[in-house]
Amino acid sequence: MEKDKPPLTRRAEVGIAMLWLTFFFLTPSLATQGLPRFEDYKVPVYKGAIHRPEWIRHIGGDEWRDNLGKLVDAPEVNFAGKSLRRGSQLRD
Numbered sequence: 001m002e003k004d005k006p007p008l009t010r011r012a013e014v015g016i017a018m019l020w021l022t023f024f025f026l027t028p029s030l031a032t033q034g035l036p037r038f039e040d041y042k043v044p045v046y047k048g049a050i051h052r053p054e055w056i057r058h059i060g061g062d063e064w065r066d067n068l069g070k071l072v073d074a075p076e077v078n079f080a081g082k083s084l085r086r087g088s089q090l091r092d
Helices: 011-030
Strands: 056-060 063-066
Touching: none
Parallel strands: none
Antiparallel strands: 056 063
């Protein structure tokens, strides 16, 4: 047999009502706001010197070695401007 649940207090009822009212009145106003678009944020293209990461060095031709001397792919710069080696995590 289930125990009787205590009734909600007046304060709890008011809190729940305020939460529902906030949800119903806030949701339509947020829905009408558009999400920011990529095109809204113009930035100039970086044309300065390219700074190689300290953990990689160019040996010659298309050969690149990391700080442990292992052969690695040539470094790339991703969209965020972080240096990235294929198959590895981002490094600053």
